[in-house]
Amino acid sequence: xxxxxxxxxxxxxxxxNPLTVKCxxxxxxxxxxxxxxQYPNRGLQFLLKYITGDNLVKGSYGxxxxxxxxxxxFHLKKPSALVSDSALYFCAVRDPFSGNTPLVFGKGTRxxxxx
Amino acid sequence: DTEVTQTPKxxxxxxxxxxxxxxxxxxxxxxxxxxxxKAKKPPELMFVYSYEKLSINESVPSRFSPECPNSSLLNLxxxxxxxxDSALYLCASSPGLAEGEWWEQFFGPGTRLTVL
Numbered sequence: 001x002x003x004x005x006x007x008x009x010x011x012x013x014x015x016x017n018p019l020t021v022k023c024x025x026x027x028x029x030x031x032x033x034x035x036x037x038q039y040p041n042r043g044l045q046f047l048l049k050y051i052t053g054d055n056l057v058k059g060s061y062g063x064x065x066x067x068x069x070x071x072x073x074f075h076l077k078k079p080s081a082l083v084s085d086s087a088l089y090f091c092a093v094r095d096p097f098s099g100n101t102p103l104v105f106g107k108g109t110r111x112x113x114x115x
Numbered sequence: 116d117t118e119v120t121q122t123p124k125x126x127x128x129x130x131x132x133x134x135x136x137x138x139x140x141x142x143x144x145x146x147x148x149x150x151x152x153k154a155k156k157p158p159e160l161m162f163v164y165s166y167e168k169l170s171i172n173e174s175v176p177s178r179f180s181p182e183c184p185n186s187s188l189l190n191l192x193x194x195x196x197x198x199x200d201s202a203l204y205l206c207a208s209s210p211g212l213a214e215g216e217w218w219e220q221f222f223g224p225g226t227r228l229t230v231l
Contacts, residue, residue, distance in 0.1 A: 032218070043119070043205050043222030044158065051218065090157055096214075102171065103220075105157035 002027040004093040006106035013081045014114055021076040021109045023091030033074040034092040034103065035065055044090065050074060061085070081113045119223035121206050127229045130196060136226045138189040138206030146170075146212045147189040148220065149181060150205040158205055164189060165212045196230045203227050 003026045013019045025031050032051055036044040048059025055067040065076045076089060091106040119140045128134050138147065146165045150158035163171035164183040178200075180192040189206055206223040210216040 034218070036222075041224065043121075043207070043224050044220075045222065046219045049218055102160040102163065102173070107157050108155070 002031070002093050002095045002104050004091050004104055004106040006089075006091055006109045008109050009107075010110045010112065012112045012114060015083055016080050019078050019081040019085070019111065019113070021089050021091075021111060023074045023076065023106060024072050025074060025091075025093045026072065027093060027095040029095055030069075031074075032094045032096050033065075033067060034094075035059065035063070035074075035076050036090045036092060036105075038088040038090065038108075040087075047076070047089075081111075083113045083115050086111055086113045119206055119208055119221050121204075121223035121226050123226055124224070125227050125229075127231065128193065128196065129231050130198070132196075133192070133194045135193065136191040136204055136206075136228075138191075138223055139187055140208045140221070140223075141187055142208065142210075142221065143186075144208035144210050144221070145186060146209045146217060147183060148207040148209075149189065149191055150207065150222075152203040152205055152225070154202075162191075163212070170212060193228075196228075198230050201228055201230045 005024045034049045035047040038044045048057050050057050050067045058064045063078050088108045088110050090108050092103045094103050122137045148163050149161040152158045160173050161175045162181045167183045178195050182190040203225040205225045207220040209220045
């Protein structure tokens, strides 16, 4: 079975400071990993993905994430947070050998960037 | 046009009503999805259509009935819902379900449904 955990319900960071939103996963093989962001009253927006290759992936709006196989983690990072980054962030995973099973989303982490 | 549109934005219905949610995309995507999202929870997949055929049904109660009349449109027909069905219903699309085609899903803004 595949699963993903986001250990923090809420992350607060001052504007201009680096931010990290944590995600750990559990799959039987090599995972496909994703980050999505949801702004208030909006649908989810794709930020970035890890499929294979370089462990550091860069995505939209200056976000990046690092795949760490030994720690089964895929933390989302940004060097300098903006107030407009405040939103709900979801990590998602899929086992590529699981057939037609859907993406499994984490419970979400609310990021608040304070001016 | 990289947008998924959903109508209505808000819907209030009684338990005996019949209503429909509508989703539309004009990106040429051949896979479309319905998700249900309760407050402060992640989206939960309900249905997936591929090339206008139902591909995945995540054991959703029959009071939810999906329909894909063409490759651009996805409907969700609602009948005899319960108050616990109140949620944000999200539609999404992707180029397809083949490898590489489903990696990025494009989501609509959702329909916020309240069942009284």
